[in-house]
Amino acid sequence: xxxxxxxxxxxxxxxxxxxxxxxxxxxxxxxxxxxxxxxxxxxxxxxxxxxxxxxxxxxxxxxxxxxxxxxxxxxxxxxxxxxxxxxxxxxxxxxxxxxxxxxxxxxxxxxxxxxxxxxxxxxxxxxxxxxxxxx
Amino acid sequence: xxxxxxxxxxxxxxxxxxxxxxxxxxxxxxxxxxxxxxxxxxxxxxxxxxxxxxxxxxxxxxxxxxxxxxxxxxxxxxxxxxxxxxxxxxxxxxxxxxxxxxxxxxxxxxxxxxxxxxxxxxxxxxxxxxxxxxxxxxxxxxxxxxxxxxxxxxxxxxxxxxxxxxxxxxxxxxxxxxxxxxxxxxxxxxxxxxxxxxxxxxxxxxxxxx
Numbered sequence: 001x002x003x004x005x006x007x008x009x010x011x012x013x014x015x016x017x018x019x020x021x022x023x024x025x026x027x028x029x030x031x032x033x034x035x036x037x038x039x040x041x042x043x044x045x046x047x048x049x050x051x052x053x054x055x056x057x058x059x060x061x062x063x064x065x066x067x068x069x070x071x072x073x074x075x076x077x078x079x080x081x082x083x084x085x086x087x088x089x090x091x092x093x094x095x096x097x098x099x100x101x102x103x104x105x106x107x108x109x110x111x112x113x114x115x116x117x118x119x120x121x122x123x124x125x126x127x128x129x130x131x132x133x134x135x
Numbered sequence: 136x137x138x139x140x141x142x143x144x145x146x147x148x149x150x151x152x153x154x155x156x157x158x159x160x161x162x163x164x165x166x167x168x169x170x171x172x173x174x175x176x177x178x179x180x181x182x183x184x185x186x187x188x189x190x191x192x193x194x195x196x197x198x199x200x201x202x203x204x205x206x207x208x209x210x211x212x213x214x215x216x217x218x219x220x221x222x223x224x225x226x227x228x229x230x231x232x233x234x235x236x237x238x239x240x241x242x243x244x245x246x247x248x249x250x251x252x253x254x255x256x257x258x259x260x261x262x263x264x265x266x267x268x269x270x271x272x273x274x275x276x277x278x279x280x281x282x283x284x285x286x287x288x289x290x291x292x293x294x295x296x297x298x299x300x301x302x303x304x305x306x307x308x309x310x311x312x313x314x315x316x317x318x319x320x321x322x323x324x325x326x327x328x329x330x331x332x333x334x335x336x337x338x339x340x341x342x343x344x345x
Binding site: 001002004005008009012039040041042065069085 | 153154156157160161163164165167168198202
C-alpha cells in the first residue's frame with residue numbers, strides 16, 4: 001500500500017517542493033529527511049550514512065506522528081511493523097524517479113528499541129554511469 | 136489499527152497534524168487494497184468490503200470525537216453522555232449511552248439535533264476535509280441530507296458521470312466517519328451516501344430513535 005501511495009506522492013512532492021537535481025545518494029536522503037518528511041509529517045529525521053560506498057543510509061525518527069496514539073502493539077501482533085507504510089512510500093517514490101532502493105525498518109520503538117530507524121539502501125544499477133541521478 | 140485522519144488545527148491550539156493530502160492518498164490505497172484481492176467478487180464480496188470501509192470510518196469518527204473533548208456537548212445538555220440508573224446496558228453501541236428514558240426525543244428542542252448536524256457540516260468537515268459542507272437540508276423528522284458539491288475524495292477521480300459505479304467505494308469510509316462522530320456525540324444514526332454526478336455527493340443521515 002505504501003508503494004502505491006509513494007508512486008503518487010512523489011509527483012505532489014516535486015510539484016510543491018521545487019527541489020533541483022540531486023547529484024548523490026547522500027543528497028537524496030537529505031532531501032527525503034529535511035524536505036519531504038517536514039512537508040508531509042512535520043518532522044525532520046536525522047540522517048546517517050552507514051557504509052563507505054555511501055549507498056546505505058539511516059533515517060532516525062525522533063518523533064513519529066503515525067504512532068502518536070499508539071501505546072503498544074496489540075497482543076499477538078508483536079512482530080507487526082506498524083509503520084511499514086512509510087518504507088513503501090519511500091521505495092515507491094524513489095522508483096518513480098528511477099532509483100531502486102530497499103527500505104526497511106532497522107529499529108522500531110514500538111518493538112522496544114530505543115529509537116525508530118529506517119534504513120535506505122540504494123541499489124546500484126549496472127549502467128549507472130550512463131544515467132544522471134534525477135530527483 | 137486506526138487510520139489517521141489528517142487535518143490542520145484539529146481541536147484547540149491549532150496543532151498542525153500531517154499534511155491533508157496524505158489522508159487522500161491513504162484512502163485511495165485502502166479502497167484499492169480491499170478491491171484488489173477479489174475484483175470480480177459478487178455483490179456479497181462487495182458489500183463486505185464496503186462494510187469494512189464503513190467500519191473503519193466509524194472507528195475513526197469515534198476516536199476523533201473522543202480525542203477532542205471540545206466537540207462534546209456541555210454536560211448540561213441532554214445530548215451529553217450521562218449514566219442514568221435503570222437504563223438498559225449498552226449493547227452494540229458501547230461508547231454511546233442511551234438517552235435518559237424520561238426525556239423522549241420529541242420533547243427535546245429540535246434545535247439541539249440540528250446544532251449537532253450543523254457541527255458535522257462545519258467543524259468535522261473542516262477538520263477532515265479543510266472545507267465546509269455545501270448544504271444541509273432536513274425533513275424536520277430526523278432525516279438530514281448533507282450535500283458536498285466538490286467532495287475531496289471524489290475530486291481527483293473524474294467529473295460528471297464517469298466512474299459513477301465506483302463512487303460508493305469512495306464514500307463508505309466517510310459514511311462511517313459521520314456515524315462514528317455522531318455516536319460519540321450520543322446520537323445513533325444510519326448514514327448512506329449517493330452520487331448523481333462526480334464530484335458532488337449527498338450523505339443521508341437518519342437519526343435512529345432508541
